Amino acid sequence: MRTIFIVFVKEILDNLRDRRTLGTALIMGPVFGPVLFAFVINLSLERSLEDAERTLELPVVGRELAPNLVSYLKSKNIDAVAGPEDRAAAISAVKTGEHDVVLLIPDIFGQQLADSVPATIELVSDQADTDADRIARRTYRALRSYNRELAALRLYARGVNPTVLRPLNIDEVDVSTPSGRSAMLLGMMSYFFIFATLMGGMYLAIDATAGERERGSLEPLLSLPVTRDQLILGKIGATCVFMALSLALSLLSFHIALKFMPLEQLGMTPNFGPGVVLAAFLLFAPFILLGAAVMTLVASFTKSYREAQTWLSVVLIAPTMPILIVSLLTLRPKTEFMFVPSLSQHLLLVDMVKNEPVNGLHVTISVVSTLFFGALLTWICARLYRREGLLG
Amino acid sequence: MIKVEGIHKSFGKVRAVRGVSFHAPDGKITGLLGPNGAGKSTTLRVLYTVLKPDAGSALIDGIDVVSEALSARRRIGALPHGSGLYPHLTARENIAYFAHLCGLERSEVNDRVDEIIRLLEIEDFAERRTKGFSQGQRTKVSLARALVHDPQNVLLDEPSNGLDVMATRSLRRLILKLKDSGRCVLFSSHVMQEVAALCDNVCIIANGQVAIDDSIDGIRKRTGCDDLEDAFVRAIRMVGDE
Known part of the structure; x- marks a missing residue:
């Protein structure tokens, strides 16, 4: 010992x-x-804070065609800025990484909206890029709630309670x-x-x-x-x-x-x-x-x-x-x-x-x-x- | 007193030592002489018990190095070839570490270390860490470490390797001092002159076998050569020709 x-x-x-x-x-x-x-x-902190708080600058093609949508996005802290000239330019800008996400509003958007047929808009992004994906999803969420709001308004105009569109109410309980x-x-x-x-x-x-x-x-x-x-x-x-x-x-x-x-x-x-x-x-x-x-x-x-x-x-x-x-x-x-x-x-x-x-x-x-x-x-x-x- | 009888040791296919026998009495200096790779180090390693012989036996003061290795080790002080020190410890701490491990009582360690430091004339650098020591300084400290427990049998494997003239001379004085105090000194070398200047008995080893085991004069007579170097070469040939 x-x-x-x-x-x-x-x-x-x-x-x-x-x-x-x-x-x-x-x-x-x-x-x-x-x-x-x-x-x-x-690093993860910065990212999660970034999402909610920072104003997102979103390039939009055809911004002048949808003033209501633009002001709705503004209320969701998304600033619509002037985007590339046309659809082709937008796609190549996303491909080259010049922009992460571009929103496309076609010329007939206003007409379709007025006619109450589904109005097509396009969200261009590279989903393989996680950064871009987060921005795209945030934009998508904003667009979806605009979509729901419009739908509710139309139903009201026809005298229908918008809750008929919500047969399920899903609540997530995180334990x-x-x-x-x-x-x-x-x-x-x-x-x-x-x-x-x-x-x-x-x-x-x-x-x-x-x-x-x-x-x-x-x-x-x-x-x-x-x-x-x-x-x-x-x-x-x-x-x-x-x-x-x-x-x-x-x-x-x-x-x-x-x-x-x-x-x-x-x-x-x-x-x-x-x-x-x-x-x-x-x-x-x-x-x-x-x-x-x-x-x-x-x-x-x-x-x-x-x-x-x-x-x-x-x-x-x-x-x-x-x-x-x-x-x-x-x-x-x-x-x-x-x-x-x-x-x-x-x-x-x-x-x-x-x-x-x-x-x-x-x-x-x-x-x-x-x-x-x-x-x-x-x-x-x-x-x-x-x-x-x-x-x- | 060291007695070696018919030691064999192989490493794989290499038969390093093939039946070496010799006797190294107390109060005498015995030299193991041989060219590089002759089996000197292997023989010494068996004697200081880090290797076990395949066959044959070796006794240190009558104690078997295999069956009673611990007791045998107590009676030897060994300076293995290329001994290294602990660079972060001072020379004194290096020596004291071995003194403690050799079982010296705490109270006697300091006195004994002082004594050996004086004996080997290393006072000047005893309190310095050994990192950066010269080869001569390192050898002296290694030697002090090996002798700190005052062993009866001293085994030195090529101790003068890398030493300058002054250091070699002081090493020789020390070896003679050990002899005069009745110790059994066994050291290996491949330098004929060194062995001739010190040894009472020389055991010439070549190819793992003993060529001649005799006094200096005896070797001269048996080889028929007056010049020691010639005698050495002839003795080695005697084994090589077999």
């Missing part, structure tokens, strides 16, 4: 003095997540809570935490095998009267400390960063107070041992520091896979999922952030199974550390 502690203390000291290790553990992980997150939130909606975006937080956790210990894990070997310090170390198990356990222990530090810092940085993000405007109220931060740390803590063991294991097969770095960047992506699959299939949390490390932490964190009750059995399975895999891989690491091939 004393030997493990000696190795542990030395590794901590050694790596505290290494700017690269310190940089990735204390800066890279904790800062990268919130910054990227703030960027995504702000998603504000926290629930935010969970979709905040779901990606769990990956940032896993990423930060792994980054924190990456260089230590490489150092335990490939690093020591490349530096030439492995052989002298192995010729000392200590067992290799003691060496690898001390090293994995130190790796875990750096990972825990990185995880704690990234949780804290998120806790602080979320306060400065205008999430309420998006209808989100994520539950990420001190209590959840602490619970999340405890929830992710078992993953630290597993991550440390996996990285040490992968690094022990590599021949050099560089090769180890390459392989470990693959390891950084691996935990996203189960999260990604479950997110894509929008699966609800199930008990079986709790046996899968990284996925179980993700699902439980989402529950906590959504302010939903967390299933105690699920937490237990997540903690126990993740610890089990961690211990198993640590054991395999120790076995591999004993082989002669370690010297390279």
Whole structure:
């Protein structure tokens, strides 16, 4: 035990003095997540605010032919401006991207309206372009309500109650809570935490095998009267400390960063107070041992520091896979999922952030199974550390 | 005291060591001499227990290096070829780390580290981090690290590699000091002159086998060459011709 502690203390000291290790553990992980997150939130925020508030300038061909329509659009915050000369010009303008959307009003529009036959108007847009699509849909909504208003007026003129045209009254009841909606975006937080956790210990894990070997310090170390198990356990222990530090810092940085993000405007109220931060740390803590063991294991097969770095960047992506699959299939949390490390932490964190009750059995399975895999891989690491091939 | 009997070691198809036997007594300096790739390092690696021999046995002070590796390691101080230091630790911390790992009591570590720093004349840079040390400085610190627990048997794999004249001389003085204090010193080299200047006994290895194991004079007699370099070359041919 004393030997493990000696190795542990030395590794901590050694790596505290290494700017690269310190940089990735204390800066890279904790800062990268919130910054990227703030960027995504702000982007989606800008878009949703843009829609309702900003006046839309809509190029209209034949503006003078439909003064009533133009003034109706104006009331919907859509400004009809002079568009291209004719239909062909309008289509090519949309194709080239000069305009996102153009409204076409044919010469016979007034006549058709007066005759009470369906008056054709055309909305030209490129639906493959999401930006243009949003504008087109906003215009379409305005046109549709103008259409309904005209219809109602005509029915009144004929002495018919316009409600005959509404046999159904469809009301959408959205049961998603504000926290629930935010969970979709905040779901990606769990990956940032896993990423930060792994980054924190990456260089230590490489150092335990490939690093020591490349530096030439492995052989002298192995010729000392200590067992290799003691060496690898001390090293994995130190790796875990750096990972825990990185995880704690990234949780804290998120806790602080979320306060400065205008999430309420998006209808989100994520539950990420001190209590959840602490619970999340405890929830992710078992993953630290597993991550440390996996990285040490992968690094022990590599021949050099560089090769180890390459392989470990693959390891950084691996935990996203189960999260990604479950997110894509929008699966609800199930008990079986709790046996899968990284996925179980993700699902439980989402529950906590959504302010939903967390299933105690699920937490237990997540903690126990993740610890089990961690211990198993640590054991395999120790076995591999004993082989002669370690010297390279 | 080191006793090696019929060690074999292969790496895949490469038979690095094929039946090496020799004896290195206490209070003597024994040289392992041989061209590059002769099997010197592999033999030493078996002795400081990072490799297991395929066949044969080796005893350190009567302790088997395979069955009682931990006890054997306590009795050796090893300087592997191209030993590296921890660049973020100072020379003193590097040495102290090994002292702790060798099981020295906390209270004695500091005194012992001071002593070895004085012995190896590294006071000037003992408190500096080892990043950027010269080859000579690195070797001295590695050596201090290997000797900090005062081992009875000292194994040095090409210790003078990359050292300048001054550093080589101080290394030689140290090796002689170890001999005078009754230690068993075994070191490998491919430089004949160096071995001739220091060793009581020389074991010439070529192609993984022992060509000659004798005193300097004995080697001269048996090869019929007065010049040591010629004797070395002839001894190697004796194995190569088989």
